[in-house]
Amino acid sequence: MYLSPDLETLPQRCVSYVVAHEFAHVALGHFGQDFRYADTSWVDRHDERPEEVAADNLVCAWGYSSEDNPVHIDAEVRRLEAEAEDLRIAKEVEAEQQRSVDEWNRRHSV
Numbered sequence: 001m002y003l004s005p006d007l008e009t010l011p012q013r014c015v016s017y018v019v020a021h022e023f024a025h026v027a028l029g030h031f032g033q034d035f036r037y038a039d040t041s042w043v044d045r046h047d048e049r050p051e052e053v054a055a056d057n058l059v060c061a062w063g064y065s066s067e068d069n070p071v072h073i074d075a076e077v078r079r080l081e082a083e084a085e086d087l088r089i090a091k092e093v094e095a096e097q098q099r100s101v102d103e104w105n106r107r108h109s110v
């Protein structure tokens with residue numbers, strides 16, 4: 001079982017979830033050569049892997065909350081960042097339109 005040092009950057013509730021998730025893999029027999037994929041991006045494709053979904057389901061059956069799954073927290077952060085970027089662009093466009101109106105008014109005022 002491998003636990004990333006990056007875990008230390010997460011809230012304790014997420015660390016507890018991840019450790020329980022790794023034990024769930026062991027309980028489900030997900031270990032050995034067939035279950036090594038440290039070379040792939042586990043966050044992006046996590047929910048597509050049946051063994052990850054099974055481990056998450058078992059963790060939730062043990063009483064942990066899927067809200068503490070850092071995979072979902074990361075997805076939520078990415079969604080919020082995308083929303084913030086959309087808002088920033090919308091404000092930029094609005095400011096540019098206002099500058100054009102101000103410029104037009106300045107040129108056409110007496």
Ligand SMILES: [Zn+2]
Pocket residue numbers: 021022025051052055
């Ligand atoms: Zn896993």
